[in-house]
């Protein structure tokens with residue numbers, strides 16, 4: 001196993017420039033809870049009642065522990081009235097379930113995207129009733145939708161929470177919003193978050209964003225920051241290279257490479273996934289006034305789509321980050337499931353997703369003998385293959401993947417292209433950097449090699465969904481001509497060379513690899529780029545005009561270069577000086593602009 005360089009940064013922080021007046025902008029722990037009731041930030045004109053009447057709205061996102069928040073507020077402000085807005089005015093759980101039944105479906109994994117606004121989860125009359133509970137003195141209105149209460153607020157706070165933290169809490173027994181489902185299968189809780197809560201929450205957050213005075217992070221110890229500092233932080237992040245905070249998760253096929261290279265805990269038996277560029281679920285760490293606040297990176301996508309994505313990518317996807325980078329570690333582990341992803345029309349019709357899960361596997365590393373499963377063997381009988389899969393699923397003879405599916409040797413720096421509809425799997429002893437479209441849960445597993453998930457249950461198999469999407473003409477010859485070994489040198493000069501590595505024409509992502517000894521010049525051409533240092537210990541990304549601070553990246557780290565960055569250079573740095581490094585860059589094909 002090739003080891004990393006011991007410098008992978010698991011907590012990349014973006015430093016936010018200080019406020020013009022150098023005033024305090026962050027409060028931690030007890031000071032945060034105290035500050036929330038002090039009226040010193042965002043105190044409005046007391047024109048709606050007696051001078052000492054003060055209304056603080058703390059709108060949360062689903063996943064925030066509202067009970068804990070309320071008890072902290074009561075502890076810090078015993079005189080205050082604290083109203084749980086959802087308890088006061090949200091639809092009863094059963095009504096909410098009925099409203100969402102067609103979106104949630106009976107499936108363990110797949111629902112349908114909802115477009116419900118948060119108002120639909122509330123009773124308007126009871127919201128008005130909650131407003132009547134505001135009396136003289138200090139009142140906190142707390143919960144997801146607190147800003148819907150028809151009352152003039154003196155201070156509006158967003159209690160935000162990254163989605164990875166929400167998932168952790170769900171696995172430990174936290175229910176979904178408005179539900180009594182703490183003991184439900186975490187996959188089903190995640191489904192409700194993914195297909196309903198997060199969509200509605202993003203829209204609601206957008207609605208209230210301009211009203212915010214403060215932002216509260218309760219991921220760990222409470223950190224309260226001014227909304228102006230967050231706005232300033234996001235605005236500056238959208239104009240410089242940055243990283244989101246990676247998160248790591250064990251799995252039934254997970255390996256040992258990331259533990260070593262990324263310096264992870266000894267405790268879990270393995271690590272399977274590292275998500276290091278899925279902004280809709282990753283966190284962005286902002287350092288504000290000496291405190292680090294962990295907020296959803298999605299806030300940046302929602303607030304700065306033009307600077308971040310560029311105008312053509314934004315025109316095509318809206319305020320959505322379309323490119324996903326993640327790591328799949330099977331070094332010393334097992335095969336991924338044998339799987340296929342939905343065609344575009346299928347993901348639209350069945351799940352309401354606007355675009356599909358096109359993928360590719362870039363091999364950061366591979367042990368001798370490692371291989372990738374990709375496409376079908378010539379002359380196989382589709383009916384027989386489906387019958388064998390169903391037999392295996394029902395507990396009969398194991399499915400012999402090699403009888404039906406091609407295998408290709410997997411070597412470091414190979415890039416396998418996987419347009420939706422292509423049967424595939426990464427085999428054991430590989431370290432894959434996935435360069436893919438953002439959707440990532442639409443994996444139709446066909447065969448899981450007869451093993452169980454980490455929870456001791458079989459993982460969900462979806463042979464019917466798979467059958468509806470397998471492209472049977474993607475056979476050995478087609479795969480060899482289209483998906484394997486598609487590297488072509490495009491340009492070279494002293495100190496660098498550039499290659500195209502993919503993706504396939506059916507996929508919207510374009511990739512380039514640069515081998516760099518000297519300093520290579522790059523330009524975003526008005527569209528967002530996602531990059532990873534796939535070879536070498538360390539690189540320095542610089543602005544030729546000093547527009548951003550020099551930015552250091554380490555081996556295997558993914559970073560984002562916003563469209564607004566324009567020109568930048570990359571060169572070996574630190575321990576890599578004098579050696580050759582390599583980066584891979586992805587962007588949405590056809591979105592470059594010349595201005």
Ligand SMILES: O=P(O)(O)OC[C@H]1O[C@@H](O)[C@@H](O)[C@@H](O)[C@@H]1O
Pocket residue numbers: 251253328335336337338339359425426440441443445
């Ligand atoms: O967990 P299994 O089903 O083995 O798949 C693992 C991974 O496979 C890849 O090809 C992608 O589809 C990922 O989004 C998925 O997480």
